[in-house]
Amino acid sequence: MKRGYEVKFIQSAKNEKVKQWKKLRTKKERDKTGLFLVEGEHLVYEAKEADAIVEVIVTEQYYPKLAKSRFSDDQIFMIASSLEKQLSETETPQGIFAVCKQEMDQEVKGTRFLLLDAVQDPGNVGTMIRTADAAGFDAVVLGHGSVDPYNSKVLRAAQGSHFHLPIIRGHLNEWIDRLKEMNISVYGTALQNAVSMYEAKLDSKFALLVGNEGQGVSEELLQKTTQNLYIPIFGKSESLNVSVAAGIFMYYLRGK
Amino acid sequence: MKRGYEVKFIQSAKNEKVKQWKKLRTKKERDKTGLFLVEGEHLVYEAKEADAIVEVIVTEQYYPKLAKSRFSDDQIFMIASSLEKQLSETETPQGIFAVCKQEMDQEVKGTRFLLLDAVQDPGNVGTMIRTADAAGFDAVVLGHGSVDPYNSKVLRAAQGSHFHLPIIRGHLNEWIDRLKEMNISVYGTALQNAVSMYEAKLDSKFALLVGNEGQGVSEELLQKTTQNLYIPIFGKSESLNVSVAAGIFMYYLRGK
Numbered sequence: 001m002k003r004g005y006e007v008k009f010i011q012s013a014k015n016e017k018v019k020q021w022k023k024l025r026t027k028k029e030r031d032k033t034g035l036f037l038v039e040g041e042h043l044v045y046e047a048k049e050a051d052a053i054v055e056v057i058v059t060e061q062y063y064p065k066l067a068k069s070r071f072s073d074d075q076i077f078m079i080a081s082s083l084e085k086q087l088s089e090t091e092t093p094q095g096i097f098a099v100c101k102q103e104m105d106q107e108v109k110g111t112r113f114l115l116l117d118a119v120q121d122p123g124n125v126g127t128m129i130r131t132a133d134a135a136g137f138d139a140v141v142l143g144h145g146s147v148d149p150y151n152s153k154v155l156r157a158a159q160g161s162h163f164h165l166p167i168i169r170g171h172l173n174e175w176i177d178r179l180k181e182m183n184i185s186v187y188g189t190a191l192q193n194a195v196s197m198y199e200a201k202l203d204s205k206f207a208l209l210v211g212n213e214g215q216g217v218s219e220e221l222l223q224k225t226t227q228n229l230y231i232p233i234f235g236k237s238e239s240l241n242v243s244v245a246a247g248i249f250m251y252y253l254r255g256k
Numbered sequence: 257m258k259r260g261y262e263v264k265f266i267q268s269a270k271n272e273k274v275k276q277w278k279k280l281r282t283k284k285e286r287d288k289t290g291l292f293l294v295e296g297e298h299l300v301y302e303a304k305e306a307d308a309i310v311e312v313i314v315t316e317q318y319y320p321k322l323a324k325s326r327f328s329d330d331q332i333f334m335i336a337s338s339l340e341k342q343l344s345e346t347e348t349p350q351g352i353f354a355v356c357k358q359e360m361d362q363e364v365k366g367t368r369f370l371l372l373d374a375v376q377d378p379g380n381v382g383t384m385i386r387t388a389d390a391a392g393f394d395a396v397v398l399g400h401g402s403v404d405p406y407n408s409k410v411l412r413a414a415q416g417s418h419f420h421l422p423i424i425r426g427h428l429n430e431w432i433d434r435l436k437e438m439n440i441s442v443y444g445t446a447l448q449n450a451v452s453m454y455e456a457k458l459d460s461k462f463a464l465l466v467g468n469e470g471q472g473v474s475e476e477l478l479q480k481t482t483q484n485l486y487i488p489i490f491g492k493s494e495s496l497n498v499s500v501a502a503g504i505f506m507y508y509l510r511g512k
Contacts (some may be wrong), residue, residue, distance in 0.1 A: 024268065104490050123379075125499045128335075129495060130496065130500075131493075131496060132491075132496070133491040133492060133499050134487075134489045134490065134491050134493040134495070134496050135491065136490025136491045137491070159493065159494070160493070161491075161492070161493050164344075164491060164492040165491065165492075187287040193502065203371045216268060218312060231390075231507065233422065234270050234372055234392025234510070235388075235389040235390050235392045235393070235417075236389060236417070236420040236421075237386050237389040237390040237391070237415065237416070237417050237420065238415070239382045239387065240387060240390050240503070241386060241387070241413075241499070241503075243497070243499075243500060244383060244386075244387050244499055244500055245354065245503075246505035247496070247497075247500035247501075247503050247504050248504055248507045251504045251508070252486065252507070252508075254490070255275055
């Protein structure tokens with residue numbers, strides 16, 4: 001039996017599978033199914049490595065390049081190249097996509113957490129997930145009002161870090177309580193009523209809480225933290241980009 | 257004489273001024289004239305503060321809100337609201353623009369420099385200019401192959417920092433020589449053949465050299481530096497976003 005004949009080949013945009021995959025571009029469908037769609041070689045192979053893949057979708061052109069032995073036959077779908085644009089959200093699609101399972105394990109483990117309060121820009125959220133991964137953090141928790149972490153732009157900016165550490169959605173109010181019960185210090189970030197990070201006494205077990213660029217962290221959450229910190233501004237700019245600030249904080253708090 | 261009558265009011269898209277302003281959206285025209293266009297209240301007032309404004313352009317709607325006493329009559333142009341979209345590069349224009357002079361002063365002063373080797377993403381370049389300002393750097397030098405710093409996206413991401421420190425275009429090869437002659441250490445950034453920033457012996461007078469995300473700093477320049485540094489990756493991500501990495505480096509090198 002030739003292998004090529006076993007793989008499902010989809011040519012019509014009206015195919016039910018294609019319709020389902022397209023729907024995964026909406027948050028509603030992702031929430032309902034617990035699935036999400038990634039695209040591009042790098043993300044697909046990161047997903048594979050993390051055992052998160054349900055289905056892998058390749059164009060006819062890409063098919064010969066696919067490392068087929070790494071997938072089971074019934075996971076692979078080949079699509080007509082004309083359908084690629086229907087699934088892709090990039091300008092230069094690479095011909096490879098995967099449907100993945102969202103991480104549902106919400107267990108709290110570790111000593112370093114990043115909490116995001118209503119961060120809405122997908123590029124910023126993805127970049128912060130990537131930085132949290134690089135800095136060796138144990139989880140990222142997205143509070144109410146934050147962008148869906150399985151949004152394609154977040155996935156793209158995070159460059160696969162979704163598959164390296166737990167990305168959790170939760171109520172930050174409850175998370176702060178829980179972390180403090182675990183003796184993990186919670187450091188809010190604020191421009192006022194805060195201590196310079198250089199002058200603060202810092203613990204090695206901590207959660208860093210950052211907010212959106214416009215409003216920062218909500219007053220209610222800032223009241224609940226162990227301590228609130230700021231990065232000194234030595235020049236004339238009013239503030240830093242949130243994902244740059246989060247990076248400076250994460251590496252500073254982490255230390256050597 | 258009533259003030260309102262003195263201000264020039266432009267209603268036609270065919271007006272020569274409108275045509276000139278629109279042309280400033282191209283690098284070619286900006287290079288030829290030494291001018292650039294900013295939009296939005298924040299940038300216009302930052303430009304005013306820095307004495308960089310040649311002309312200020314407001315829509316009819318915005319006109320009553322303009323702090324007219326801060327400009328001379330012949331600097332102010334009022335345009336029909338229908339022309340706003342022709343000048344704006346944002347989705348929600350604020351009705352105020354300014355034509356500004358590019359900083360031509362290329363004198364080297366100071367002890368902390370950021371050098372950008374072929375960084376092409378305007379958001380990254382703007383964010384790095386903003387961070388360099390915040391970290392109290394003395395200048396940003398953009399080498400060959402970097403995006404035009406007067407591109408509207410760079411200006412937007414930098415949030416006015418263009419008006420706080422010199423933004424210079426130059427040959428990085430020559431700059432590295434010149435800085436070293438001034439006893440300023442030049443630190444390249446690289447993932448290989450480099451020292452962890454935490455372990456490096458660092459000087460207080462330095463230039464940080466970062467490259468584009470794909471290729472990093474060119475091999476030729478890395479050969480000329482005083483020392484090449486990297487930020488340790490503690491997790492599983494392969495690298496950091498360039499503007500986040502630059503932020504971590506700048507604040508680390510700057511120290512307290």
